[in-house]
Amino acid sequence: MIEKVLPFTVIGGYLGAGKTTLINSLLSDSTIGRLAIVVNDFGEINIDESLILSHDGDTISLTNGCICCSLADGFAETLSRIKDRSNEVDRVVVEVSGVGEPRKIAQWGHTPGYFLDGVVVLVDTSTVMERSEDSYVGETICSQIAAADLLLLSRCDLLEDQEIHRVEHWLKDKSSAMTLRSPISAAMLFGLEEIGVDKNASSTDHVSATVEFPLSVDLATIGIWEKSRPSGVVRVKGFLNINERAESHTEIQMCGPNLTMRASQSDSPKNVLVAIATPRTPKASVIKWLNLLSLPD
Amino acid sequence: MTVEVTTVYPAAAIYTMDPSQPTASAVAVRGERFLTLGSLDEIRSTTKFEIDNTFADKILLPGFVEAHSHGMASGLWLHTYCGFFDRSDPDGKKWPGCKNISDVIDRLRVADDAIQDPNEPLLAWGLDPIYFSGERLIGSHLDQVSSTRPIFVLHASAHLATVNSALMRLEGIDAATPMEGIPKDAEGNPVGELQEPAAMSLAGSAFRSFFGRMKAQETKWALGRLANKAGVTTLTDLGNPSSTSQTTIDEWREVVDHNDFPARIFIFDSPAMSQTTATNLLAAREKSSEKLRLGAVKVVLDGSIQGYTARLRPPGYLNDRPNGIWVFPPEQLTELLRPFHEDGLLIHVHCNGDEAVDVFLESVEILLSESPQTDHRYTIQHCQLTSPEQYHRIADLNMCVNLFSNHTWYWGDQHIASTVGPDRAARMNSARTALNAGVPISMHCDAPVTPLGSLHVAWAAINRKTASGFVLGAEEQISVEEALHAITLGAAYQLKMDSEIGSITPGKFADLAVLEDDPYKVDPNELRNVPIWGTMLGGKIFPTEDT
Ligand SMILES: Nc1nc2c(ncn2[C@@H]2O[C@H](COP(=O)(O)OP(=O)(O)OP(=O)(O)O)[C@@H](O)[C@H]2O)c(=O)[nH]1
Ligand SMILES: [Mg+2]
């Protein structure tokens, strides 16, 4: 039996940027499986008393299958406890402290039994430009932004489109990460769990496309293909047979601009990719891009 | 009711730190406290007593007070020391510094031979390759010690570890390990360095036993022995996130309250980590004993200067290196401290860089204007790059500073060359400027960061020598008298324990540092080498094990 490997998502961003708000929305979303939420303290997590199944100091178990873990004993200890119950958990989500460094925390996502599934950094659209100039915390904010695979703009509901545009434009200089306006679907945040089964098929808040490939591909082709990603594509997930990695089936993950490949945990021999894109992205362009992989070079 | 015996200790000299009676030739102790002092004749005229001549040829000072140390200072000695500087373990054994990689290998070979079980990991600490002129210790060096036993060596910075091939094989650290912070060689194989906690934790069972073993009760006893050897009778565990838990308190009291334990310990909570409330802390304070103190707050605002993580004001680090990090968000400090301030709890904040000092000062200004506290003694810990202008603000706010004077010796040369340059290095830990501004000072070792040793700390502030022998910032030197005051009454004041300890004054606890030489008469350059005979704590004599 292949050992289960848990996806590990880091949620960073400055104080009050909306990290806990995002986590609370994930906790109430029944479509995304059982989450293990890792936080510094339980204080702000919106846990409805009636949903608490048990509370044993550092871990709270909820009736919807999710668990919340505090970091009182440190990361190594907390991750080892989650790994012990990995058959009850589908994914780990970590909230970084407001002055914490998301990239440093992301390192823990490479602990055996886990894989790093991306660094999401929340940006308070209404204050970020001003605060980035603050002599005390400006550098902290900018380095968090630079650490992101995906930037998620919060408080867009309070702003005019023009102001949001201004911030989006400004962020382009700070980071190569994709910028999305909050709220977004969990699928965009995490990708889809099972290839070929688009759980949110009816959802209108993102575009998704699936392509199967008849042949195996070269690493070089992937290199070229990766660079031509249409700007709306947020997430790619799937499996490929790669000529240079013939000994095993390869799992592909793309979170924002970051592509990762690792030996597949799945028994399925499929050669298939799913891409998820922002609502305004034409689906045809996404399919066309995916198909570039199967073109002979 | 039995009348307690009064014992009089004549001594070669007694320096009291009490301004109304700075010296004496004998001191009378009844029970746990000083009864009176003066000459033998003066004491005889008022009191009946027995004479104890144990200290007849010794020099007595108030027991030294270390207002910034950590409980884990002794636990590291469960593992093999391989630092650059000579250091003594809790049992008094002297460990010469490892001056190069081959010293490290030799040290580890001896330790390897001493472990019977071939699978037990060899754990070591204190490695400081910045002194090895560019040479870097890697896994293949450690393979020369053992190709079968896992070896884990924690560096002095505590941010990285070096491990051998046997450990990497056992834990599956190899070319395919995806984690950052694991440098690889030209062939793509890890060289045996694990940077930052996430990578270090891949050392699996060695990593767990390194930190796990340090939790043993025995390490608390060892802390007492370390203190005793340094003449320290009161020290701190500055920042313990579980200080209000009954288990923690019971574990500490079991050791510290024991008659044979030679020191008082003040445990500060770290509410930024523990989420402890002021109410909890007040309740914990009620559980204090004469020897174990609870109910104070420590917050860490920034990182360290030698690690380039302290927050500096312009011009910042040399070579335009980026500024440091906030360990706690500056704009939340006032909010964090407010409940503790309002309940009159003592607050100490770690600020290495001058920008962090500004943040703490701004918070204290707000808190004091909201609700005045007349005698708060809020203390800036480390306070290494503080400017004269900041010292005036500190004085205006009635705050104290606890300086990290050992830095001049341990990192002074690095500060000149790499972190802030000679000009700002010369004003680091500026005790003279602080005293001139009227700010109450103390000085600390931050054990285990530098060895527990008040005389060394005083020596460093008096002489300001770097390890290469250079005098760094002569303008900031202070006198022997000022330095000895800082490591006794000065530190007691910052712990709000000065009415009980810190000077040899009738009514205070009979806590003494017993020295073999007179610190006022030796060459100030030799102060750190004055031998410590032992201590007295609450009237009980504790010779060091080698005496
Ligand atoms: N209007 C609006 N309010 C938001 C949004 N996101 C977060 N907030 C509010 O902003 C405040 C802070 O949000 P949190 O989710 O607690 O922020 P955080 O990043 O977890 O904050 P810290 O953990 O303190 O660093 C809360 O009152 C939220 O309700 C948003 O998109 N729109
Ligand atoms: Mg939060």
Ligand SMILES: [Zn+2]
């Ligand atoms: Zn410290």
